[in-house]
Amino acid sequence: MRTAGQYPGDREPLLLRAAAHLELAGDRPRATVLYDDLLSGSPENPQLIKALKAANLWEYGHEAEARAILDGIRALPPADAGAWQVAAEALEAHDELEAAQEVFSRAVEALVPSADDEVPYPAQSLLAGRHRVRRLLGLGHDDHDVLADRLHRGTVPLDELHDPKRVWALGSSDPAELAAEITRLRSELGTYRTALSRPFPVALLLWPTGELAELLAAYPELESEYPTHAEHLAGIEAALRELAAAGTPNLGVVRGTVPSYEAFAASEAASPANPTLLPQYATTLAARGRATPWPPLRTAPCWCGSDRPYAQCHGTP
Ligand SMILES: [Zn+2]
Ligand SMILES: [Zn+2]
Structure with a gap:
């Protein structure tokens, strides 16, 4: 891959991103080649990477190999939430709900902190996946x-x-409604899998105070995008909350600098004054692994760089 060669430090996120694109485009054999290359x-x-490779293999008829890889992951104590989530969802996607539940439960027990602590995003994702599988199995709620x-x-x-029985609980016995419900559940499942196979977040671009001043001094055309620094920050938080409310998983913030933005514009043969470059620049930084996940924990420093806890800065309701 030419781009991966240009940025050796970014090789892994770039190749993972390329593999995710190949999977989404239906070229699963080439995605496997990329996973093997990374491994x-x-x-x-x-x-x-092993979990992603297994999930991909199982989708195009290599069930035995996929199972062997998943067994290898399950033989170790859970250390990485993403790997266990992908492994559980591969089983779930092939209707092995009992096994999926077991994988989710072991990961949740190992990786979700005790009740008083805040739960980081990857562990929340495990909890939600486990909740889904347990609902599909018709199990009652436990503490998790x-x-x-x-x-x-x-x-x-x-x-x-x-709730797969939602339609029945509402008193409907219409098979069309039930079919629609199953379709809806499957598409929700699809959304989760797509989010997981995209290993970089949807990221918003943050300009630190000094960088924004420098940017606007050099490219006053961009002033309409950024009336004040405070509004710039408030706009990022509002947009992220809106994306989260719409169900977009895996959100983040990337920090821009004027020299790297100018280099990006040059690589695109475009003027840095062109505002349509800004989201492309953000996506490129995110794909290179530069995003900070959003939201931060309530007690962690705010994403804006103020050094105040998120809950007392941009995280106030
Ligand atoms: Zn519930
Ligand atoms: Zn803040």
């Missing part, structure tokens, strides 16, 4: 399901989203 080096997260409900941020409650 033959010394990847930062071999378990995640209650926690999953409490942490869920979407507009539709998790119990409604994950």
Whole structure:
């Protein structure tokens, strides 16, 4: 890959992104080649790459090989939330709900902190996946399901989203409605899998104060994008909350600098004054692994760089 060669430090996120694109485009054999290529080096997260490779293999008829890889992951104690999530969802996608539940549960027990602590995003994702599988199995709620409900941020409650018997509970016996419900559940599942196979977040571009001043001094055409620095920051938080409310998983913030933005514009043979370059620049930084996940924990420093806790800065309701 030419781009991966240009930026050796970014090789892993770039190749993972390329593999995700190949999977989405239906070229699963070439995605496998990329996963093997990554695994033959010394990847930062071999378990995640193995899980992605297994999920991909199973989708195009290599079930035995996929199962062997998943068994290998399950033989170790859970260390990486993403790897275990992908492994559980591969089983779930092939209707092995009992096995999926077991994988989710072991990961949740190992990786979700005790109740008083805040739960980081990857662990929340495990809780939500486990909640979904347990609903599909018709199991009652345990403490981790209650926690999953409490942490869920979407507009539709998790119990409604994950209840395969919802149509029956509403008193309907219309097979068309049931079919629609199953389709809806499957598409929700698809959304999760797509989000997971895209290993870089949807990121918004943050300009630190000094960088924004420098940017606007050099390219006053961009002033309409950024009336004040405070509005710039408030706009980022508002947009991220809107994306989260719409169910977009895996959100983040990337920091821009004027020299790197100018280099990006040059590589695109475009003027830095062109505002349509800004989101492309953000996506490129995110794909190169530069995004900070959003939201931060309530007690962690705010994403804006103020050094105040998120809950007392941009995280206030
Ligand atoms: Zn629930
Ligand atoms: Zn802030």
